[in-house]
Amino acid sequence: MGIEHQTVFGLPPVEFVHLAADLGCRYIAAVLSGNPVNPHGYPPFSLRDDAALRRRTIAAMREREVSISLGEGFVVRPGSDMRGYAADLDVMAELGVAMVNTVTMDPDLDRSHDEFGTLAEMASERGMQTTVEFAPSLTIKDLDLALAAVRHVARPDFRLLIDTMHLARSGHTPADLAAVDPALIAYAQLSDNTLQQRGTVYREDSINRMVPGEGELPLRDILAVLPPDIVIGLEVPMLSAAQAGEPTEERARRCVQAARDLLTAEALRPPGTLRPLGAPSTAHPSTIER
Known part of the structure; x- marks a missing residue:
């Protein structure tokens, strides 16, 4: 289990590791x-420009046995060139990142595919894999696209990232x-x-999500069909709760415990049983650590 950067709204990296x-x-x-959405007023940071911060982050990860499962921020935009991300990929590799994630906001699908291939090749040269994410607000709007x-790039190290909200919202x-x-x-x-969708624009919902098990998504059924050996990152930004004063640690703790409850419930469910799709997930008391 992991915690995604959006969940902590710009918490500096050493504190994030701890x-x-x-x-x-x-x-x-x-x-x-740092995250531009920063309701707690965390100080800005740059792992890109601050070598000392990178060293402290690496030391904290070694001390606490935490690693970076996913590096974000690699976006295809109209007229952009993925080769411009070479220095950022170098930093990600220095930090020991396992995978980098990409999305596209370029309406040209063919060009987006080619840019994905360029990024995947550059990441591979640095020992990292690449994932592609879809969402209704992006050019790659759904699972089929x-x-x-993935078929176009045709590399074993270029694969899918599945976001449960985007999966359900894309139909x-x-x-x-x-x-x-x-x-x-x-x-x-x-x-x-x-x-x-609740917000007037998709972004409003993306930064104001719900604790796993408290909404309408068929999470247990999604978890049941995901590969068992992948990282599950908790991407649960809850802007309203943060603006109301709930500390980052408490929000993250609620999400971690709820996710463990869901995983435990899934492990205990008899094979072949499914909830009606769209029914709220129900969690059972957690009895195992994941």
Whole structure:
């Protein structure tokens, strides 16, 4: 289990490492600079420019046995060139990042596919894999388009990232996910929400999600069909709770415990039983650590 950077709204990296370890998580997902949405007023940081901060972060990860499972921030935009991310990839490799994630906001799908291939090759040269994420607000809007991108790039180290909110909001069911070759799924991001968009724009819901198990997404059925050997990162930004004063540690603790409850409930469920799709997830008391 990991904690994604959006969940902690710009918490500096050394403190982020300690928070994850304190909550029993082995992984964090990272960006190289602070989150622009910063309700707690955390000081700005730049892993890109601050070598001393990188050294402190690496030391903290070694001390607490936490690693960076996913590096974010690699976006295809109209007219951009993924080769411009070479220095950022060098920093990610220095930090021991296992995978980097990409999305596209370029409406040109063919060009986006080519840029994905360039990024995947550059990441591979530095010992990292690459994932592609889809969301209704992006050019790669759904699972089918993401699979087409994977087929185009045609590399074993370029695979899918499944975000539970984006999966459901793009109209897909757990059965759709079950039909995908598990070898093509490299990473998952877990959160909950309503099935229908609440905000006037998609971004409003993306930064104001729900604790896993408290919304309408069929999380247990999604977890049941995900590969068992991937990192599950908790991407649960809850802007309203943060603005109301709930500390980052308390929000993260609630999400970690809820995710463990869901995973335990899934492990205890008799094989072949499914909840009706769209019914709220129900969690059972956690009896194991993941």
